[in-house]
Amino acid sequence: MPRIRRVAIVGGTRIPFARSDGPYATASNQEMLTAAVNGLVNRYALDVPGVVGELVAGAVLKHSRDFNLARETVLGSKLDARTPAYDIQQACGTGLQAVIAAANKIALGQTESAIAGGADTASDAPLGVNDRLRRILLEARRAKSTGDRLKALAQIRPSHLIPEIPRNAEPRTGLSMGEHAAVTARAWGVEREAQDELAATSHQRLAAAYERGFFGDLVVPFHDLARDQNLRPDSTVEKLAALKPVFGTDGPDPTMTAGNSTPLTDGAAVVLLASEEWAEARGLEPLAYLTAYETAAVDFVRGDVANGEDGLLMAPAYAVPRMLARTGLGIEDFDLFEIHEAFASQVLATLAAWEKQGLAPVDRDRLNVAGSSLATGHPFAATGARIVATLAKLLAEREGPARGLISICAAGGQGVTAILERT
Numbered sequence: 001m002p003r004i005r006r007v008a009i010v011g012g013t014r015i016p017f018a019r020s021d022g023p024y025a026t027a028s029n030q031e032m033l034t035a036a037v038n039g040l041v042n043r044y045a046l047d048v049p050g051v052v053g054e055l056v057a058g059a060v061l062k063h064s065r066d067f068n069l070a071r072e073t074v075l076g077s078k079l080d081a082r083t084p085a086y087d088i089q090q091a092c093g094t095g096l097q098a099v100i101a102a103a104n105k106i107a108l109g110q111t112e113s114a115i116a117g118g119a120d121t122a123s124d125a126p127l128g129v130n131d132r133l134r135r136i137l138l139e140a141r142r143a144k145s146t147g148d149r150l151k152a153l154a155q156i157r158p159s160h161l162i163p164e165i166p167r168n169a170e171p172r173t174g175l176s177m178g179e180h181a182a183v184t185a186r187a188w189g190v191e192r193e194a195q196d197e198l199a200a201t202s203h204q205r206l207a208a209a210y211e212r213g214f215f216g217d218l219v220v221p222f223h224d225l226a227r228d229q230n231l232r233p234d235s236t237v238e239k240l241a242a243l244k245p246v247f248g249t250d251g252p253d254p255t256m257t258a259g260n261s262t263p264l265t266d267g268a269a270v271v272l273l274a275s276e277e278w279a280e281a282r283g284l285e286p287l288a289y290l291t292a293y294e295t296a297a298v299d300f301v302r303g304d305v306a307n308g309e310d311g312l313l314m315a316p317a318y319a320v321p322r323m324l325a326r327t328g329l330g331i332e333d334f335d336l337f338e339i340h341e342a343f344a345s346q347v348l349a350t351l352a353a354w355e356k357q358g359l360a361p362v363d364r365d366r367l368n369v370a371g372s373s374l375a376t377g378h379p380f381a382a383t384g385a386r387i388v389a390t391l392a393k394l395l396a397e398r399e400g401p402a403r404g405l406i407s408i409c410a411a412g413g414q415g416v417t418a419i420l421e422r423t
């Protein structure tokens, strides 16, 4: 068996995230991912044949033309065209799962370096063709004569022309992510004030991080944007308290608003991972090391959803305790925490679930200290790479050894978590 090697996070880049149907409305996943990859290539001089082992990336909302988005991105980027690439998809966990897949190969000595991440655009979402129309068109394409082709096409009815628009909803329940989160919020008794406070803090901390130049080397401008468009430095609890509820409005006292939920977002983010030897040979000091990861899933269709245990976005409540048990670590062993903010209520329910399982409370001063998805926005597949790059740099800024925990919930009832360390 090969010796397991330490996997270094060398750096990350992303384009500023934009609200959907805004400045990136005409940009494709491929263009955005290419811009993020080129940001890394420029920064670390990666336009040298053989220097990058492979690109692992994904998108949740993907056109059929992007059947291998990662490989097409390589071919359109400054990377050597001989760089292999493949796609990966685990909903909002995609970016982190791409990092994990790349890390596994480096750890096993199967490659020396890799780029991992993702892109998503709700502006350029793929529209599906009605199933009946698709079958008729395929039948017409297979027809051997013009007569047969016309006969096939004659079956088309006006109702077949209605496109299938992707919904931000779970196929098995028909509920949107927000509606699912509202059920969980109610089950855990998560209050509106606490959600608005978390959202305001996210905006204030992201603004402060931009202000002190933290994102200077992490964010590369794209389409005239230099920072996340969703960021509202003036977000206060008072302003957020004035917004009307948008999810869970069919029950009493709904608490979730546009301000304490992530907006639909376009963007891309990538991370450069490598063996220690690779980094050292190039004089690059790793920001941090990826030392553990875990995934979990909940049965949000038949499980204990009403009591909150198996809520759609609650899988990290299982993944994190498992990861801690496996590594022999406790919450108190971490300097920083990064919990993806799909919704403020889901962060608060996750924290409550960890405590219910006997984990120590997370110190809020160590949580999402440079802001998170409520402020940056959340282009589904890009979020994991954004978080890895942010946490790695935050750890690198600290004096001495430091450890950080990442927790990401994903559609489909899944959770992807990881530990980064600086020694």
Ligand SMILES: CC(=O)SCCNC(=O)CCNC(=O)[C@H](O)C(C)(C)COP(=O)(O)OP(=O)(O)OC[C@H]1O[C@@H](n2cnc3c(N)ncnc32)[C@H](O)[C@@H]1OP(=O)(O)O
Binding pocket: 092, 168, 177, 178, 203, 232, 235, 236, 239, 240, 243, 246, 257, 258, 259, 260, 261, 262, 263, 264, 313, 341, 342, 343, 378, 409, 410, 411
């Ligand atoms: C695993 C996962 O990650 S699951 C998560 C996946 N992501 C999602 O499901 C996305 C969920 N989000 C959504 O569907 C939409 O963004 C919604 C429904 C929440 C809101 O959509 P919209 O109504 O279009 O939001 P919009 O941006 O217009 O905001 C509504 C109002 O709130 C205001 N607002 C929003 N955020 C803030 C803020 N931080 N501070 C102050 N006001 C705010 C807006 O200015 C707007 O005010 P106006 O009506 O006076 O213009």
